[in-house]
Structure formats: structure tokens, C-alpha cells
Amino acid sequence: MQRRKSRPVRLGSVTVGGGAPVSVQSMTNTDTRDVAATRAQIKRLVKAGCEIVRVAVPDWEAARALPEIKKGLSVPLVADVHFNYRLALAAIEAGVDGLRINPGNIGGRDKVAAVVEAAAQKRVPIRIGVNAGSLEKDLLRDGITPEAMVESALRHVAMLEEMGFFDIKISLKASDVPLMAAAYRMLADKVDYPLHIGVTEAGTAFAGSVKSAVGIGILLWEGIGDTVRVSLTGDPVQEVRVAYEILKTLGLRRRGAELISCPTCGRTQIDLIKIAGEVEERLAELDRPLKVAVMGCVVNGPGEARHADVGIAGGKGEGLIFRKGQVIRKVPENLLVEELMKEIDNLVNGGN
The missing domain is CATH 3.30.413.10 (Sulfite Reductase Hemoprotein, domain 1)
Known part of the structure; x- marks a missing residue:
């Protein structure tokens, strides 16, 4: 298969895009404020082959836990932040390797600029995460469509680019596989940023694995996708195992x-x-x-x-x-x- 050409983005020790192997990532489902439980789960994820780990940062107590969680980690740590730009700033200061934000929901342009400036100084990439379930209201005139998802992503990309920030990854997640695949295909032709692919809210281990294998597998076979996350309801270690099975089946990675x-x-x-x-x-x-x-x-x-x-x-x-x-x-x-x-x-x- 011919993989889509994308620019490389460095996330700690891992390169995403630029012809690098498709990386496997997951997200903890522990309470981030519980450092011991979160570090224990990350250890299990890494043992299973996880190459990038994301944690939710919903409040200040979670943000304050990040330095201890990050200490001695062998994989990049990404902070998932919504609604409060100051939490994003705190995560950057705590030493995370990446941010996952939706620039449209963390405040006005001045607040996004503050996050971008801090990320640029620390060389922290930002993933623009568009979700079909939380699109801007003005984009829903025709319902949830691939065009609306892509337009949302391009708005956010343009905002960051206007601020001189290009260390960007993009995801267009949906629980509907045809919708998600169409959106990624459309976006892949418009930008050269690396793409994080996955089917969001895919479901339980059985149904979610099938849905993810179809959705992620279709895109990877078409050469689209630089890093993947299989989203399952349950133990995130299972997400990593399913992701590697998808990659092995397509001949993209061999692990285990x-x-x-x-x-x-x-x-x-x-x-x-x-x-x-x-x-x-x-x-x-x-x-x-x-x-x-x-x-x-x-x-x-x-x-x-x-x-x-x-x-x-x-x-x-x-x-x-x-x-x-x-x-x-x-x-x-x-x-x-x-x-x-x-x-x-x-x-x-x-x-x-």
C-alpha cells in the first residue's frame, strides 16, 4: 500500500507522520488524580506495547498530579484538556509531551494564543481533536456530515497557523464508521498534517473491536493514518492489543x-x-x-x-x-x- 505523505511531528521520543511506523496509543481510564493507580495502568499499557499514553486533565488536582505521573515514564504523555485553557498551560508546565485540545472550547482567541505560545516554547505538539458529537452549532445546518467535521478541523488549523504554530496533529472521530472514513478521506486531501485515526465510542470489547477494525483498517489500507487508538469500553490494555492485531493483519507492524x-x-x-x-x-x-x-x-x-x-x-x-x-x-x-x-x-x- 502507498501511505499518504505527511509532515513529521515529534512527540517526546516518538515521531508521528513523516513515514514513521504507525504508532499505537491509548488513554488511561483511571482517575488522573490517583497517581499510583494511573502510573500502574500506564505500566501495563507500556508492557502491552502502547507507545503514546493520554490522560484526562479535568481539574486542578489532576493537573497537579501530572509531574509525578510523568516522572520516569518511558513513553510520551499527552494531556487531554477541555474548557479551561489554564489547565492546558499547567499541563505544559508540568512537562507533558503533547496536548489534545479543541481550540473552540477552551476560550476565546486570546486564550488559545496563550496555549499556543506556551506549547511553542516547550515544543509541545497539539492535536486538534474534532468529535462528531460536539461540532460547532453553525456547522450543523445539514446535520453531522463529513463536510462539517472537516470544516471544523480546518477552522482550528487556520487559527493555529495564523499564530505561527504548525506542530499539529488532527483527529476526526465519530462512532459511525462511514462518516468517520469519509471525513478522514476528505481531510487527507486538504492538509499534510499527521492524522490520528480511530472510531470513537466504538463500544464494548467485542463490538468495539469489530467496528474499530473495519474503520481503522479501511483507512490504513488506503494509506491514511499515522497513529491509531482503538476506543473500547473496558481495560485500555485491550485497546493496545486490538490495535496491533489490526496493524499486523495489514502488514504494517509486527509485534507479538x-x-x-x-x-x-x-x-x-x-x-x-x-x-x-x-x-x-x-x-x-x-x-x-x-x-x-x-x-x-x-x-x-x-x-x-x-x-x-x-x-x-x-x-x-x-x-x-x-x-x-x-x-x-x-x-x-x-x-x-x-x-x-x-x-x-x-x-x-x-x-x-
């Missing part, structure tokens, strides 16, 4: 194991659903790219397992363990998971 497992049928003679679930759970924290096949019968099983780095092909109450295309051994069903994990450990750690 790719699990191939068959859908099961009447030929399956092992408890493949249970085995695949256990393997997936145990592979969740593996950060090395690896293809693992868990197959249930002799029709496609051996072929798929041979093409994986390591795999299982099931038989009647037993299965073959494959490694790099070669049969290693036959083991009973109750030992398949453990024996497979031994081969994965050997592969990852350079054993025989």
Missing part, C-alpha cells in the same frame, strides 16, 4: 505473536477451543513477532502448522508439535499447550 487457529468442525477430535484460548492468553505479553498455528485436524492442520514458526496439528486425543516446518514430536492432548509453550520458549530464547 500472530495466532492462527481453525474454526473447528466435525473432524476436530481435540478440545481446540479451550487449547486455542489458553495459548492466546499465554501469548498475550510476548513482544517478539512470531506466527503460532493451533489447528484441529489433518485436512489443513499440518500445512498451516508447517508454515508457522511453531504450531499444533490435532489428531484423535493427541497432536503433532511442529517447529519451523518440522514435526518435533507427538504428544497427548492434555500436554499440547505445555509442550507448545516449551517450543515457543526455546524459539524465543534461542534454545534447541
Whole structure:
């Protein structure tokens, strides 16, 4: 695929746009005022592969917590601020690596100018975050449309550009996938700023993952998108895992194991659903790219397992363990998971 050309924006240690790999980000759902809980969740997110972390800054107590949250972090920290420009100034002073604001809701032009001046001095990028659910009233004459979303974004971009600020990222979030995709396509042709893509308020882990995979996947396949967030109701660690699955499926990033497992049928003679679930759970924290096949019968099983780095092909109450295309051994069903994990450990750690 041919990726859209965008200008690079530096967010701490991460480059967004400019041909850099599509980065994965998430947002904490802890109370930002609770430093210990927020840092613990960020640690889990980073372990899962999150490369940019955003926190909500709804009040002064949350703003005052930012320096402690930021201390020693290995990933960029972005402050999400609405309605109060002074909170944005406090976040910049606290040392955040980026801001997510809607310039239209933090006060008049003088207040936006104050934030822009502080951000420019500290070299803090600003993400203009347009949401379909909170567009300016004068843009809703024809309802919520892609044109209205793009016009909102361009207004805010123009405001920052007039102030001499160009360290900008843009997002156009909507819960409606066709609306969101159309808006991003339209904007992509009008500006060269990097785009943060995602389906907002996507839903629970199941429905939200499907909706996000469709929406984000469509745009990425068209070359649109420089950083992604999968928005799910639940543990944000799951957002990171789903994001990497989308990127892996499109061949854009390889992190962690790719699990191939068959859908099961009447030929399956092992408890493949249970085995695949256990393997997936145990592979969740593996950060090395690896293809693992868990197959249930002799029709496609051996072929798929041979093409994986390591795999299982099931038989009647037993299965073959494959490694790099070669049969290693036959083991009973109750030992398949453990024996497979031994081969994965050997592969990852350079054993025989």
C-alpha cells in the first residue's frame, strides 16, 4: 500500500507522520488524580506495547498530579484538556509531551494564543481533536456530515497557523464508521498534517473491536493514518492489543505473536477451543513477532502448522508439535499447550 505523505511531528521520543511506523496509543481510564493507580495502568499499557499514553486533565488536582505521573515514564504523555485553557498551560508546565485540545472550547482567541505560545516554547505538539458529537452549532445546518467535521478541523488549523504554530496533529472521530472514513478521506486531501485515526465510542470489547477494525483498517489500507487508538469500553490494555492485531493483519507492524487457529468442525477430535484460548492468553505479553498455528485436524492442520514458526496439528486425543516446518514430536492432548509453550520458549530464547 502507498501511505499518504505527511509532515513529521515529534512527540517526546516518538515521531508521528513523516513515514514513521504507525504508532499505537491509548488513554488511561483511571482517575488522573490517583497517581499510583494511573502510573500502574500506564505500566501495563507500556508492557502491552502502547507507545503514546493520554490522560484526562479535568481539574486542578489532576493537573497537579501530572509531574509525578510523568516522572520516569518511558513513553510520551499527552494531556487531554477541555474548557479551561489554564489547565492546558499547567499541563505544559508540568512537562507533558503533547496536548489534545479543541481550540473552540477552551476560550476565546486570546486564550488559545496563550496555549499556543506556551506549547511553542516547550515544543509541545497539539492535536486538534474534532468529535462528531460536539461540532460547532453553525456547522450543523445539514446535520453531522463529513463536510462539517472537516470544516471544523480546518477552522482550528487556520487559527493555529495564523499564530505561527504548525506542530499539529488532527483527529476526526465519530462512532459511525462511514462518516468517520469519509471525513478522514476528505481531510487527507486538504492538509499534510499527521492524522490520528480511530472510531470513537466504538463500544464494548467485542463490538468495539469489530467496528474499530473495519474503520481503522479501511483507512490504513488506503494509506491514511499515522497513529491509531482503538476506543473500547473496558481495560485500555485491550485497546493496545486490538490495535496491533489490526496493524499486523495489514502488514504494517509486527509485534507479538500472530495466532492462527481453525474454526473447528466435525473432524476436530481435540478440545481446540479451550487449547486455542489458553495459548492466546499465554501469548498475550510476548513482544517478539512470531506466527503460532493451533489447528484441529489433518485436512489443513499440518500445512498451516508447517508454515508457522511453531504450531499444533490435532489428531484423535493427541497432536503433532511442529517447529519451523518440522514435526518435533507427538504428544497427548492434555500436554499440547505445555509442550507448545516449551517450543515457543526455546524459539524465543534461542534454545534447541
